Amino acid sequence: MDQLLAALADPERLRLYARIVLDELPPREAESPVARKHLGRLLANGLVERLPDGSLRADPAVFRRAPGQVDAHPTVPRRLTGFFAHGRLTTIPVRPVVRHELLVHLTDTLFDADRSYSEREINDAFRTVHDDTAALRRYCVTDGLLVRERDGSAYRRW
Template sequence: MSHPSPRSVADLFSAEGRLVAIPRRPARREALLAHLAETLFDLGRVYRETEVNEALKTVHEDYPALRRYLVVGGHLARTKDGAAYHRQRTAPVPGGAAPAVA
Protein backbone atom coordinates (compact mmCIF):
# COMPACT_ATOMS: atom_id res chain seq x y z
CA MET A 1 0.00 0.00 0.00
CA SER A 2 1.49 3.34 -1.01
CA HIS A 3 1.55 6.39 1.20
CA PRO A 4 0.77 9.95 0.06
CA SER A 5 3.74 11.83 -1.30
CA PRO A 6 4.15 15.33 -2.70
CA ARG A 7 3.94 13.78 -6.17
CA SER A 8 0.59 12.18 -5.32
CA VAL A 9 -0.81 15.64 -4.56
CA ALA A 10 0.44 16.95 -7.90
CA ASP A 11 -1.26 13.99 -9.61
CA LEU A 12 -4.62 15.25 -8.34
CA PHE A 13 -4.43 18.34 -10.55
CA SER A 14 -4.95 18.74 -14.29
CA ALA A 15 -2.36 20.42 -16.50
CA GLU A 16 -4.39 23.64 -16.08
CA GLY A 17 -3.96 23.50 -12.30
CA ARG A 18 -7.54 22.46 -11.57
CA LEU A 19 -8.33 19.71 -9.09
CA VAL A 20 -9.55 16.69 -11.06
CA ALA A 21 -11.56 15.28 -8.13
CA ILE A 22 -11.64 15.49 -4.34
CA PRO A 23 -10.02 12.24 -3.17
CA ARG A 24 -12.21 9.79 -1.29
CA ARG A 25 -9.31 8.07 0.44
CA PRO A 26 -8.65 9.88 3.74
CA ALA A 27 -4.85 9.87 3.43
CA ARG A 28 -4.89 11.36 -0.07
CA ARG A 29 -7.58 13.88 0.88
CA GLU A 30 -5.54 14.91 3.94
CA ALA A 31 -2.44 15.44 1.78
CA LEU A 32 -4.52 17.56 -0.60
CA LEU A 33 -6.04 19.65 2.22
CA ALA A 34 -2.62 20.34 3.75
CA HIS A 35 -1.37 21.42 0.31
CA LEU A 36 -4.37 23.71 -0.28
CA ALA A 37 -4.08 25.30 3.16
CA GLU A 38 -0.38 26.01 2.66
CA THR A 39 -0.66 27.32 -0.89
CA LEU A 40 -3.93 29.29 -0.74
CA PHE A 41 -3.99 30.77 2.77
CA ASP A 42 -1.40 32.82 4.66
CA LEU A 43 -0.74 32.27 8.37
CA GLY A 44 -1.83 35.21 10.50
CA ARG A 45 -4.32 36.55 7.98
CA VAL A 46 -8.08 36.59 8.56
CA TYR A 47 -10.21 35.78 5.52
CA ARG A 48 -13.89 36.54 4.91
CA GLU A 49 -15.94 33.57 3.73
CA THR A 50 -16.18 35.10 0.25
CA GLU A 51 -12.35 35.24 0.08
CA VAL A 52 -12.08 31.58 1.11
CA ASN A 53 -14.67 30.66 -1.54
CA GLU A 54 -12.87 32.62 -4.26
CA ALA A 55 -9.53 30.98 -3.42
CA LEU A 56 -11.05 27.49 -3.47
CA LYS A 57 -12.94 28.19 -6.72
CA THR A 58 -9.55 28.59 -8.43
CA VAL A 59 -8.96 24.85 -7.98
CA HIS A 60 -12.40 23.18 -7.93
CA GLU A 61 -16.06 24.01 -8.48
CA ASP A 62 -17.18 22.26 -5.28
CA TYR A 63 -15.65 24.93 -3.05
CA PRO A 64 -18.22 24.41 -0.22
CA ALA A 65 -17.03 20.80 0.20
CA LEU A 66 -13.37 21.84 0.19
CA ARG A 67 -14.08 24.61 2.72
CA ARG A 68 -15.91 22.16 4.99
CA TYR A 69 -13.08 19.57 4.73
CA LEU A 70 -10.50 22.26 5.57
CA VAL A 71 -12.43 23.32 8.68
CA VAL A 72 -13.33 19.81 9.87
CA GLY A 73 -9.76 18.65 9.25
CA GLY A 74 -8.35 21.47 11.35
CA HIS A 75 -6.55 23.31 8.54
CA LEU A 76 -8.79 26.38 8.77
CA ALA A 77 -10.51 27.73 11.86
CA ARG A 78 -13.79 29.61 11.56
CA THR A 79 -15.64 31.99 13.84
CA LYS A 80 -18.96 30.69 15.22
CA ASP A 81 -20.93 32.89 12.83
CA GLY A 82 -18.88 31.61 9.88
CA ALA A 83 -17.91 35.14 8.82
CA ALA A 84 -14.15 34.86 9.33
CA TYR A 85 -11.58 32.13 8.75
CA HIS A 86 -7.87 31.77 9.43
CA ARG A 87 -5.26 29.10 8.77
CA GLN A 88 -4.39 26.96 11.78
CA ARG A 89 -0.76 26.97 12.93
CA THR A 90 -0.86 23.46 14.35
CA ALA A 91 -1.10 20.20 12.49
CA PRO A 92 -4.59 18.72 12.31
CA VAL A 93 -5.62 16.19 14.91
CA PRO A 94 -5.32 12.60 13.60
CA GLY A 95 -8.66 11.17 12.55
CA GLY A 96 -9.97 14.54 11.38
CA ALA A 97 -11.33 15.61 14.79
CA ALA A 98 -11.70 19.37 14.94
CA PRO A 99 -9.60 20.95 17.69
CA ALA A 100 -11.47 22.77 20.45
CA VAL A 101 -11.63 26.54 20.11
CA ALA A 102 -10.75 28.43 23.28
Protein backbone atom coordinates in the same frame (compact mmCIF):
# COMPACT_ATOMS: atom_id res chain seq x y z
CA MET B 1 0.95 31.85 -22.20
CA ASP B 2 -1.04 28.76 -23.22
CA GLN B 3 -2.91 28.84 -19.90
CA LEU B 4 -3.90 32.46 -20.49
CA LEU B 5 -5.21 31.70 -23.95
CA ALA B 6 -7.04 28.61 -22.68
CA ALA B 7 -8.64 30.73 -19.95
CA LEU B 8 -9.91 33.16 -22.57
CA ALA B 9 -10.95 30.49 -25.08
CA ASP B 10 -14.44 30.11 -23.60
CA PRO B 11 -16.70 32.74 -25.24
CA GLU B 12 -18.63 33.45 -22.03
CA ARG B 13 -15.40 33.86 -20.05
CA LEU B 14 -13.97 36.12 -22.76
CA ARG B 15 -17.09 38.35 -22.61
CA LEU B 16 -16.78 38.53 -18.83
CA TYR B 17 -13.10 39.47 -19.11
CA ALA B 18 -13.88 42.15 -21.70
CA ARG B 19 -16.54 43.67 -19.42
CA ILE B 20 -14.03 43.77 -16.56
CA VAL B 21 -11.39 45.37 -18.80
CA LEU B 22 -13.90 48.02 -19.92
CA ASP B 23 -15.14 48.47 -16.32
CA GLU B 24 -18.68 47.62 -17.43
CA LEU B 25 -19.43 44.81 -14.99
CA PRO B 26 -21.72 45.88 -12.14
CA PRO B 27 -20.83 44.26 -8.78
CA ARG B 28 -24.24 42.57 -8.60
CA GLU B 29 -23.67 40.85 -11.95
CA ALA B 30 -20.24 39.65 -10.82
CA GLU B 31 -21.97 37.67 -8.08
CA SER B 32 -24.20 35.65 -10.42
CA PRO B 33 -23.47 31.89 -10.42
CA VAL B 34 -22.36 31.91 -14.06
CA ALA B 35 -20.04 34.89 -13.59
CA ARG B 36 -18.55 33.44 -10.40
CA LYS B 37 -17.83 30.15 -12.17
CA HIS B 38 -15.89 31.88 -14.94
CA LEU B 39 -14.35 34.44 -12.61
CA GLY B 40 -12.54 31.69 -10.71
CA ARG B 41 -10.58 30.74 -13.82
CA LEU B 42 -9.75 34.38 -14.60
CA LEU B 43 -8.55 34.94 -11.02
CA ALA B 44 -6.52 31.71 -11.04
CA ASN B 45 -4.63 32.71 -14.17
CA GLY B 46 -3.90 36.22 -12.95
CA LEU B 47 -5.99 37.85 -15.67
CA VAL B 48 -8.19 39.52 -13.06
CA GLU B 49 -7.55 40.55 -9.48
CA ARG B 50 -10.00 41.33 -6.71
CA LEU B 51 -9.22 44.65 -5.03
CA PRO B 52 -9.63 45.15 -1.25
CA ASP B 53 -12.98 46.90 -1.80
CA GLY B 54 -14.28 43.79 -3.63
CA SER B 55 -14.16 45.31 -7.10
CA LEU B 56 -12.44 43.56 -10.01
CA ARG B 57 -9.56 44.82 -12.12
CA ALA B 58 -7.98 43.29 -15.21
CA ASP B 59 -4.20 43.04 -15.01
CA PRO B 60 -2.68 43.59 -18.48
CA ALA B 61 0.82 42.94 -17.08
CA VAL B 62 0.04 39.22 -17.08
CA PHE B 63 0.60 39.22 -20.85
CA ARG B 64 4.09 40.70 -20.45
CA ARG B 65 5.37 38.16 -17.90
CA ALA B 66 7.76 35.40 -18.82
CA PRO B 67 6.01 32.08 -19.48
CA GLY B 68 7.21 30.52 -16.21
CA GLN B 69 5.80 33.32 -14.07
CA VAL B 70 2.12 32.83 -14.94
CA ASP B 71 1.43 29.70 -12.88
CA ALA B 72 -0.78 30.69 -9.94
CA HIS B 73 -0.07 27.55 -7.89
CA PRO B 74 3.25 26.19 -6.67
CA THR B 75 4.30 22.72 -7.69
CA VAL B 76 1.89 20.02 -6.61
CA PRO B 77 3.47 17.23 -4.53
CA ARG B 78 4.24 14.18 -6.68
CA ARG B 79 1.74 11.96 -4.83
CA LEU B 80 -1.09 14.41 -5.67
CA THR B 81 -0.35 15.13 -9.34
CA GLY B 82 -2.90 12.57 -10.54
CA PHE B 83 -5.67 14.69 -9.04
CA PHE B 84 -4.76 17.77 -11.12
CA ALA B 85 -5.01 18.63 -14.81
CA HIS B 86 -3.97 21.99 -16.27
CA GLY B 87 -3.54 23.48 -12.78
CA ARG B 88 -7.07 22.49 -11.67
CA LEU B 89 -8.16 19.84 -9.23
CA THR B 90 -10.13 17.28 -11.22
CA THR B 91 -11.44 15.29 -8.26
CA ILE B 92 -11.33 15.45 -4.48
CA PRO B 93 -9.70 12.28 -3.12
CA VAL B 94 -12.03 9.87 -1.32
CA ARG B 95 -9.38 8.30 0.92
CA PRO B 96 -9.13 10.47 4.06
CA VAL B 97 -5.32 10.31 4.29
CA VAL B 98 -4.81 11.43 0.69
CA ARG B 99 -7.57 14.05 0.95
CA HIS B 100 -5.92 15.46 4.09
CA GLU B 101 -2.57 15.69 2.28
CA LEU B 102 -4.29 17.56 -0.57
CA LEU B 103 -6.03 19.93 1.85
CA VAL B 104 -2.75 20.65 3.65
CA HIS B 105 -1.18 21.49 0.29
CA LEU B 106 -4.08 23.77 -0.67
CA THR B 107 -4.25 25.62 2.65
CA ASP B 108 -0.48 26.10 2.69
CA THR B 109 -0.43 27.54 -0.82
CA LEU B 110 -3.68 29.54 -0.83
CA PHE B 111 -3.84 31.07 2.66
CA ASP B 112 -1.51 33.06 4.92
CA ALA B 113 -1.33 31.85 8.51
CA ASP B 114 -1.44 35.32 10.03
CA ARG B 115 -4.67 36.67 8.58
CA SER B 116 -8.42 36.14 8.69
CA TYR B 117 -10.46 35.48 5.56
CA SER B 118 -14.13 36.04 4.81
CA GLU B 119 -16.11 33.12 3.40
CA ARG B 120 -16.10 34.87 0.04
CA GLU B 121 -12.29 35.10 0.06
CA ILE B 122 -12.04 31.42 1.00
CA ASN B 123 -14.41 30.49 -1.84
CA ASP B 124 -12.54 32.67 -4.35
CA ALA B 125 -9.25 31.02 -3.40
CA PHE B 126 -10.65 27.49 -3.63
CA ARG B 127 -12.41 28.31 -6.91
CA THR B 128 -8.97 28.80 -8.47
CA VAL B 129 -8.48 25.03 -8.22
CA HIS B 130 -11.98 23.48 -8.04
CA ASP B 131 -15.61 24.51 -8.43
CA ASP B 132 -16.93 22.71 -5.31
CA THR B 133 -15.74 25.33 -2.85
CA ALA B 134 -18.22 24.28 -0.16
CA ALA B 135 -16.79 20.75 -0.02
CA LEU B 136 -13.19 21.98 0.15
CA ARG B 137 -14.07 24.52 2.84
CA ARG B 138 -16.01 21.94 4.87
CA TYR B 139 -13.21 19.34 4.63
CA CYS B 140 -10.64 21.93 5.72
CA VAL B 141 -12.74 22.87 8.75
CA THR B 142 -13.42 19.24 9.77
CA ASP B 143 -9.72 18.37 9.33
CA GLY B 144 -8.76 21.33 11.52
CA LEU B 145 -6.82 23.15 8.79
CA LEU B 146 -9.17 26.14 8.77
CA VAL B 147 -10.83 27.47 11.90
CA ARG B 148 -14.20 29.15 11.49
CA GLU B 149 -15.37 31.86 13.87
CA ARG B 150 -18.46 30.84 15.86
CA ASP B 151 -20.61 33.39 14.05
CA GLY B 152 -19.27 32.23 10.65
CA SER B 153 -17.93 35.68 9.82
CA ALA B 154 -14.29 34.71 9.27
CA TYR B 155 -11.88 31.82 8.79
CA ARG B 156 -8.22 31.55 9.55
CA ARG B 157 -5.56 28.97 8.84
CA TRP B 158 -4.70 26.84 11.85
